[in-house]
Amino acid sequence: MRTWIGMMALACAFSAQAAPKVAVTDLAYQERVEQYIHIVSAQSNHRESYYSASGSSSYNEIEATTSYIEQGELRKFTGDIKGEILRTGMFQLVQGTPYTASSKGDVYDVIKRIKAGNFKGADYVLFGTVSDIDFTQDINELAHTDSYSAVLGLTLVADFSLINTKTYEITSAFTAMGEAQDTKLVNHRDIKISLNRPRVVREVSKALGEDVAGQLSMQLGGGDGYEQPREAPQRNNLPRDTAPVILR
Secondary structure, three states: OHHHHHHHHHHHHHHHHHOOEEEEOOEEEEEEEEEEEEEEEEEEEEEEOOOOEEEEEEEEEEEEEEEEEEEEEEOOOOHHHHHHHHHHOOOEEEOOOOOOOOOOOOOOOHHHHHHOOOOOOOOEEEEEEEEEEEEEEEEEEOOOOOOEEEEEEEEEEEEEEEEEOOOOOEEEEEEEEEEEEEEEEEOOOOOOOOOOHHHHHHHHHHHHHHHHHHHHHHHHOOOOOOOOOOOOOOOOOOOOOOOOOOOO
């Protein structure tokens, strides 16, 4: 009996370790930051005597524009990616070391980060980069009415690569997208509108996670039991069609 229990425990432990371990990075991004500098300096020459005083001054004005590239990781949209990956049952998740302002090196050099031990225990790293993110806010007039629609929308597109931490081979690569919007109807164009930005961000995060998990399952073929959530079918109260009857 003890031998059988030991074998079952070993089998359970083996099955728990069968799924490869993956670390999901936060979404890397870079943007160009521009700074405008305007400096005015004054220099004065002042001479005084017992009887009179005279002085003169001159000004130097400097204008310049500087720019630099800022890199970092977007930490708002990976929670649902991790959740949906866990739901597929294809991977176990391990936590990697995030990229911070004090980190040295290029955030896009994921191979260097792997070699530096930032993803210890991971068999794979799912590396994501932001390719486009767009917040839009519009007020549109509804034809033939005195009402307006206020719309807040967000679209996020990101590129992903699943990288083997031992061979650095890319085993899966794809582009995923999440989008959502909040719409409210108002009677006056200049009325103060409070659109639900947190809900829009949450829905984009959810949609992005589902897209990532779906594409991983499709490319790797290991998530046969994973299905993206579907909207409930719309129902109506109309009776079923009946066969035509000829009235005489």
